[in-house]
Amino acid sequence: MRRIYQIDQTPCAFFTAVFSAYADKCEQSAAITSTAFQSAFGDEFISVYPDEKKAARVVKKLRAIDKNCLYELDCILRTPEPDKEQTAFLYIRRLIEKNAPVRGMLAFPEIRRAVDLSARVGTERHRLTGFLRFHETSSGIYYAACTPDNELIDLLMPHFCARFKNTPFVIHDVKREIAGVSDGKSWLLAPAKRADVVFSAREDGFLTLWTEYYRTVAIPERKNTRQMKNYMPVRYWAFMPEKQSDRI
């Protein structure tokens, strides 16, 4: 018989569920999920509500074992995978069992899955630091839209804040309807459904120059579309001005 802890999408709820699983002494037969679950006969469902105190105790314990694991767990919980909570939970279970960092245990499937999911978020964050495109609006704010696979707008904000000091900018996750807003000094996350963007007068000129530059700098004798797509997957092209005119 399994005990299934059902939670909402927040990390706090997840850590509370981890706390409950250990408190109920059923960590070996527990599962944590935030999505609809294909239950087996005899499964017991428990709804867990976020409790900051319990979550903080789990985080403190994990930090004592391996302070870098919190970054990995954070990344895992940002992916859209249905098994993300369970992956994170199994990772924690192994951490507590070994009482030492376990990210090197790649011969174990649950660790491989955890490392994979966390690397996915890291990779996408790095990609977006390059592939994001800002447009100058008539009000002087720079606006970039994107539809990342993972929920990571807040991971991008510090990078761009360090770069664009004193320039207000917005990074908009159109899919999740959330936006990172910076006034040039500090930033925050805000829900954002739609954005009406009016380009500044000179924006079109730079868009043309950039597209022209992109087209010219390629060496036609060495066309290698496959490699281009490997490095720059097509799903990111929608918001890149240089990929609008030639979609191949």
Place this chain on the structure above:
Amino acid sequence: MIDEARLKILTDGAKYDVSCSSSGSRRKNTRDGLGNASYGGICHSFTQDGRCISLLKLLMSNDCVFDCKYCPNRRSADVARASVSPEELCELVMAFYQRNYIEGLFLSSAVYKSPDYTMERLYETLRLLRTKYKFNGYVHLKGIPHADKLLTERAAALADRMSYNVELPSEQSLKLLAPQKTKESVFKPMQTLALTKRELALEHKKRTGKEERQGTGRFLPAGQTTQMIVGASPETDGTILKLSEFLYRKYDLKRVYFSAYIPVVRDPLLPNETTGLLREHRLYQADWLLRFYGFEADEIAPEGENLPMEYDPKCAWALRHPEFFPVEINTAPLERLLRIPGVGTKGAYKIMAARKYTKLTFDDLKKMRIVLKRARYFITCNGKFNGIENPAAIRVGLIAAERSDSAKQLNFFDGGFPALSALSESPALSLLTATEREKRFLLSSTPEIARSALTGQL
């Protein structure tokens, strides 16, 4: 603002420069500035040819007084000429950077009027960019041969990385194809810059008692690079690698770029054919072995010899050194793991980490995404060997592994496919001379490979 037509001409002139990396510098933003550098580098886009765009690669002018035979901008060529003013260029860089199109600027120029005049213009642009526009992004500056030493050093103090292109790997070829360039004019400034950087690093150590952190410091934090054209002159891969090794050791170069020769210019002294991209690829593989795998140039290819085309240089080394293998995955030290064909640095580190917890089997390796199609001939897991003993059969297996790679990326080898001819010429591969066992192996691999082995083509 710069117009489209000029941007096109100046980009066209710069695009054959291979280097476009924005790595190696940790330059920080200033309080009222724009931009910083990322140590690992960031690619902002990828062109149709699969190369990354990280920096805005532009010539300040393509009006050249030099007459290098291979260069599309040489004095005697009949091409449209254009130039851009420092102000115009700064404006463009700032606008592109703010939109996150680029990571910085790659600034180069044809030798306009004189080397000193050109260097002065480059310096002026950099100075404007750093002081007036307060730009703190990445700047890669091309050195102009024969330019004044003081001017060069002042420009270097503002750039993140500088490069002088060796272009041709020997003095004779330089004399023949680039008469205005000399060995001196390229190597001397490289040496001067390397020495200055070393001196400053020493000073820093004396002052603070600590080693200077990689990628910091005021003088060329990202070091120097260079580029060589492969295939325009008769030098062998062995010579090219030896020269690269020398440059890495003596001048602390960060990268040596290779560029397979493309005949943009017709000249009786130059070959009329494009050098195969495969040769360039093999040289880069060898270059990685030099920089990250603890190999020496002599081990990879003796001077006067070329790298084999049918498999990668590490495979070639392994075939020449059967006494080194098999390597036991569960006990071998890192430097031995790194010498296994098909196992990269990432794979080697994964193995090192994972074997602390359990004895690794072939199955574990596969699940850890260690590619075994080459490695399996050279490793044991807990004493178990999963390959074949016959060296000729191993050779066939390695070529087959290469073929299955290239089948996936045929485009990569579009510029002539030397491996194809190697395949039909290689005695080991001809089914007629193959032993029964080899034949079985060939036919049991993927159908495409078996067919290609039978007919000599894919």
